[in-house]
Amino acid sequence: MSLSKVVDAIRRHKRFLISAHIDPEGDAVGSQLAIASLLRRMGKKVVMIDEDPPPASCMFLPQVKSITLYKDLKGKGAGKFDCAVIVDCPTLERIGRVKELITEDKTVINIDHHVSNDMFGDVNWVDPKAAAVGEMIFELSKKLKLELARDEAETIYSAILIDTGSFRYSNTTAKTHMIAAELIRKRLDMNAIYEHLFELRSFQSTYLLGLVLSGIKKSKDGKIVWVWLTRRMLKKSGASFDEAENFIGLPRSVRGCKAALFFKETEKRGIFKVSLRGKKDVDVNKIASKFGGGGHARAAGCTIKAASPNQAEKMILREVSKAV
Ligand SMILES: [Mn+2]
Structure with missing residues (x-):
């Protein structure tokens, strides 16, 4: 089962690079933040590097400012890491120039829900039935036996909200709602999240x-x-x-x-x-x-x-x- 392989790979490594696709949206950003937080709680070193900045609607998410942009690395590189976790990308090309940081010696974990995923990772966990990668990160937290913190619940909930158009699209399942219910119990301010993601614009x-x-x-x-x-x-x-x-x-x-x-x-x-x-x-x-x-x-x-x-x-x- 690919989820177990992801867990094994996470346990085997100490330093992680996390990245998501170019022009990221809520699922890419939220899933990235959630997995980064989970890994940190396991005592791992984590850097998040993306080609493009998060959209304005996601700037309220906890820790979003700790995402570094590729263009801001300025020759410093990504620092030491032995494992790259790529979320919400059907191909490795989708992370843009961040790909250049991932040399042959790194283990690549591919967590995605695109039906077109080309299985680019050393470990691939691809679930096209998942409405959002956020749902998969939720499952990952269960498998890791980590009780979600409120901030993590907020990022995962946001990821799901974006990819389901706030539970309106046909990818929304009973499972999506079950997960959402569990997340909401972390005392999320659902209305504020909805406003940030879908309503407020300049x-x-x-x-x-x-x-x-x-x-x-x-x-x-x-x-x-x-x-x-x-x-x-x-x-x-x-x-x-x-x-x-x-x-x-x-x-x-x-x-x-x-x-x-x-x-x-x-x-x-x-x-x-x-x-x-x-x-x-x-x-x-x-x-x-x-x-x-x-x-x-x-x-x-x-x-x-x-x-x-x-x-x-x-x-x-x-x-x-x-x-x-
Ligand atoms: Mn997605």
């Missing part, structure tokens, strides 16, 4: 949402609905790139929509990020995979190269139309 971000929504488009049959975030909108609003999280929920909620898309211009000309959301029977993971991306059946993403926004849109729409 004025700039709200203004940006207006700009993005004013350009909403749909296919003739209405089955595909999409929006664009352009560099111009970003500049006009004064918001940062990561403040556009959750915007895709609005095109997704249009009646008749089978697939929702969120196109983003990046700082690099000709490089576009695309988030995809599928409704029942539309597997957006398959579509994103065609462009070198991935994710889950109902939520995935990819980065594409195209000569213009128009071309990027055409490339993706061609594939999405086949699926809806």
